[in-house]
Amino acid sequence: MTLLAPASDVLESSPAREWPAAVQLARSEAWRIVRHPIALAGLALNVRVIVAVGSDGGRSTFSGVTTGSTFYAGVFTYFAANLVATRDRRSGADELLDPLPAGPHARTIALCLATLGPALLNAALVTLTFAVFAMRDMFLVTPSFWHVAQGPLTVLGGALLGVMVGRWAPYPGVALVVMVAMVAFNVAVSNSAEQYRSLGTEVSWARWGPNNEADGWYGYYPGSVAWHDAYLLALCGMAAAGALLRTAAARLPVLSAGALLTAAMLGAGWAQLP
16 A cells, blocks of 8 residues: 555545445444443443442542543443454454445544544533532532543543554454553553643543542642643544554545644643643
8 A cells, every 4th residue: 555546546435435435334333332342341330430439529529520431431442442443354254345335444434433422422421420410519629621521532532542453453462452551651651740640641630639538629730631632632633544544545645634633732732731
């Protein structure tokens, strides 16, 4: 596959042909991801944590709404999306599907669009949780819109990363290695100097108490939450571009979009720092 593909290949995989098929396929792919047993397990754990911390008040209640989705729904959806993305290869049906109207690139587009399904489901969950906690006056400090938006963005990013890994390395164990690396990176960043905590993808903005207490309020860690959300959104776009790059007939437009998204990620990453 080259940067500039032959005209016949580009015509066969033109957006006019690919997008209608991809949009139609995305609905079924989104349903596959959302109802995957691993994704359902993550959703159940997420709900369990929300229920558990709801009566704690302070830091626990704040973090249950803002960052609880990242570790549970986000990580589990990553694996579910990866398994859905590699389903055809694992079943040996990928070559049989290539001649169909929804070719490899259209199927990649569909998978990227499908990741909106679990992200929207998580957005509905955290919005409902926020509304219930607010009505029952359970927050010591009420999270902002930007705090609440962080969870669904990390679920979207996890799903897109799962698709990207599935497209480039659809081999047993690779998805686990990537996630272990992601967790190690976040642990390292969260244990670094305070001003760099927001460079992680799982950021808890509420400070811990003196003895790791979580039932009071001890202020925020420094950084811009709005710019952090922009940082996460740019990372989501980079993962989508990475997935599309694997199957695109002409790579130059995707590479250009990826470069712009990388620049946006770096800019937002810098802007979020205190």
